[in-house]
Amino acid sequence: MGDHVTLTSDGGQTDGSVPGYFSGGGGPGVVVIHEWWGLTPHILDVVERFAAAGFTAIAPDLYHGRTATDEHEAASLAGALDSTRVLDDLGLAVDHLVEVTGTRRVGVVGYCLGGGLALALGAARPDAVVAVAPYYGLPPEGMAVDLSQIEATVVGEFAELDPWYPPAAASALQESLRAAGRDATINVHRGAGHAFFNDARHDTYAVEPALEAWERTLALFRDQLGDG
Numbered sequence: 164m165g166d167h168v169t170l171t172s173d174g175g176q177t178d179g180s181v182p183g184y185f186s187g188g189g190g191p192g193v194v195v196i197h198e199w200w201g202l203t204p205h206i207l208d209v210v211e212r213f214a215a216a217g218f219t220a221i222a223p224d225l226y227h228g229r230t231a232t233d234e235h236e237a238a239s240l241a242g243a244l245d246s247t248r249v250l251d252d253l254g255l256a257v258d259h260l261v262e263v264t265g266t267r268r269v270g271v272v273g274y275c276l277g278g279g280l281a282l283a284l285g286a287a288r289p290d291a292v293v294a295v296a297p298y299y300g301l302p303p304e305g306m307a308v309d310l311s312q313i314e315a316t317v318v319g320e321f322a323e324l325d326p327w328y329p330p331a332a333a334s335a336l337q338e339s340l341r342a343a344g345r346d347a348t349i350n351v352h353r354g355a356g357h358a359f360f361n362d363a364r365h366d367t368y369a370v371e372p373a374l375e376a377w378e379r380t381l382a383l384f385r386d387q388l389g390d391g
Contacts, residue, residue: 165210170223170255181252183223185259186214191388192260193270194253194284195222196277198361199237201230205363206274216381218388219264223256225249225280241276246306253284257291270294270384271315274360275327278319279303282336286312294387296320296380299328299357301336311343318383319349320376325357350379 165186172179184207193213197206202224213220225244231237260269269291273281278300285295286308297319302308317340321333333349340347352359352372359369360376 165207165214165220168221170221170252170259172255172258179248179251179255181223181225181255182227183221183256184210185221186210187219187263188214188217190217190219190264191266191268191270191384192257192264193218193220193272193384193388194256194260194281195220196253196271196273196280196284197222197225198275198277198358199231199241201226201237201240203230203363205361208363212377218270218384219260221256221259223252225252241303244303246303249280249306250283250287253280254288257284257288261291266389267291268293268388270296270388272296272298272380273300274298275300275358276303278328279306282310282313282317283308285315285317286310289314294318294383296383297336298360298376299325301328301332310339310345313340313343313345315345316383316387317345317347317349318379319347320360320372320379321349321351322355322357322359322372323351323353324355327357350376352376 210220271281278297279302281297295315337349355369355372358367
């Protein structure tokens, strides 16, 4: 099982500190970025799944100890995030994985809010992030993200019935990344809605799309990072 940790700057590219949840499977490093709900038990479980698959995974707590119980609170917490602070916090997670694994090849996966931040982290840290798996999310409004700075392979998972990030947004994301010369594939799951991967939410979870997306994300990370 993993542990709750506090990440601090130790000579990497970022300063400050951020709490998080870490579980080491002994293999390559993966940053897991939470939904707008915060660092919930579901995200801790996702970290453990990656560790069980052989990866070394960490989920930074971007809300620094807070979680949301309803959409109003979640929107408030997400809206209060400072773009610079968020990228610094995520950068600490990248630096930690580089130190622990001994390699500058890190994967990033994120869900909803975290999906957009996964793309932002890929653009901010092309020195280490070589694979990005954004699930049904785009960078938050007000966060300037230059997708052309991403050097990672991007394989995203979006949903046909998602009112937040519909297929047109998924298509536009793929076109933007490919126009910048990036290796990008954005998959749209037919019949699925937003948050289809979250098996703690019975109103949104879709078994087959979630399993398909999971296997594809594992394949991405194994291909780009090495066997987990």
